[in-house]
Amino acid sequence: MLKIAIIGYGKMGHQVESVATERGHKIVLTIDNNNLNDLTTENLKMADVAIEFTSPETAYKNVKKCFEAGIPVVCGTTGWNNQLEELIKVAQKGENTFFYASNFSIGVNIFFKITRYASTLIERFGSYSPEITEIHHTQKIDAPSGTAISIANILADELSNYNGWTLKPETSDEKIPIEAIREGTVPGTHIVNFNSEIDSITLKHEAKSRRGFAFGAVMAAEFIHGRKGFFNMDDLLKLD
Numbered sequence: 417m418l419k420i421a422i423i424g425y426g427k428m429g430h431q432v433e434s435v436a437t438e439r440g441h442k443i444v445l446t447i448d449n450n451n452l453n454d455l456t457t458e459n460l461k462m463a464d465v466a467i468e469f470t471s472p473e474t475a476y477k478n479v480k481k482c483f484e485a486g487i488p489v490v491c492g493t494t495g496w497n498n499q500l501e502e503l504i505k506v507a508q509k510g511e512n513t514f515f516y517a518s519n520f521s522i523g524v525n526i527f528f529k530i531t532r533y534a535s536t537l538i539e540r541f542g543s544y545s546p547e548i549t550e551i552h553h554t555q556k557i558d559a560p561s562g563t564a565i566s567i568a569n570i571l572a573d574e575l576s577n578y579n580g581w582t583l584k585p586e587t588s589d590e591k592i593p594i595e596a597i598r599e600g601t602v603p604g605t606h607i608v609n610f611n612s613e614i615d616s617i618t619l620k621h622e623a624k625s626r627r628g629f630a631f632g633a634v635m636a637a638e639f640i641h642g643r644k645g646f647f648n649m650d651d652l653l654k655l656d
């Protein structure tokens with residue numbers, strides 16, 4: 417049984433609470449906009465691990481607070497990639513424990529591997545243009561989604577004609593276009609399309625709820641218990 421601090425008690429925080437208690441863990445602290453002053457070193461030290469799902473503006477400070485308190489932290493907040501790199505480097509030194517994923521769903525992480533394999537085949541022929549579409553609920557702050565950026569990085573790794581991504585309607589020959597659609601309450605849909613003059617190949621992952629994200633985050637919390645350093649879904653799922 418782990419004692420868990422939930423930082424960000426919104427849509428994801430509530431799902432994490434539900435999955436964690438079902439798995440026999442205890443929630444010892446919940447933090448949201450209404451009780452930010454409770455995010456103290458003293459309170460964090462009551463927990464074995466913190467799980468952070470907040471906003472692009474707040475994640476950096478929250479993860480740093482966990483480092484300062486010496487508490488392992490699992491973070492799924494998207495939209496702060498520049499600052500994230502800095503904290504990954506800090507954790508890689510081995511004094512802190514940090515697990516980050518742009519998407520904790522097992523299905524999406526399988527989808528990442530399928531996308532990489534498809535890209536290696538596409539690269540041999542060179543006649544296909546890639547495009548990513550992500551569809552999310554209208555409350556989502558960041559665009560493109562963290563998952564779409566992860567997919568774009570995989571495509572750019574494998575396709576020699578591309579070296580980054582661009583958010584539509586902007587276009588650029590060397591950048592993989594990402595279309596971000598905001599629609600109703602969609603939990604998260606990601607589509608990769610490889611288009612040529614004679615055909616197209618489409619890969620799609622569609623989350624049916626937020627449960628898969630929460631389940632992955634709780635598994636990550638269990639995984640980092642007793643470990644030091646930086647970890648991601650490849651360490652947890654060992655899909656290679």
Ligand SMILES: NC(=O)C1=CN([C@@H]2O[C@H](COP(=O)(O)OP(=O)(O)OC[C@H]3O[C@@H](n4cnc5c(N)ncnc54)[C@H](O)[C@@H]3O)[C@@H](O)[C@H]2O)C=CC1
Pocket residue numbers: 423424425426427428429447448449450452469470471472474478491492493494495517518519520521629
């Ligand atoms: N990595 C993954 O698998 C997933 C990542 N996400 C990401 O997680 C983040 C949160 O998503 P949702 O739960 O849907 O958002 P939400 O808006 O429903 O919840 C955010 C919560 O954070 C709280 N909050 C704001 N500032 C805070 C601070 N400084 N300290 C503590 N709490 C604070 C808010 O009061 C709110 O309760 C987003 O960046 C989203 O993209 C969402 C789903 C899955």
Ligand SMILES: O=C(O)C1=N[C@H](C(=O)O)C[C@H](O)C1
Pocket residue numbers: 494518519552556557560561562563564603604605
């Ligand atoms: O904000 C969301 O809801 C989600 N955010 C993550 C992202 O930006 O990729 C993961 C998931 O798609 C849901």
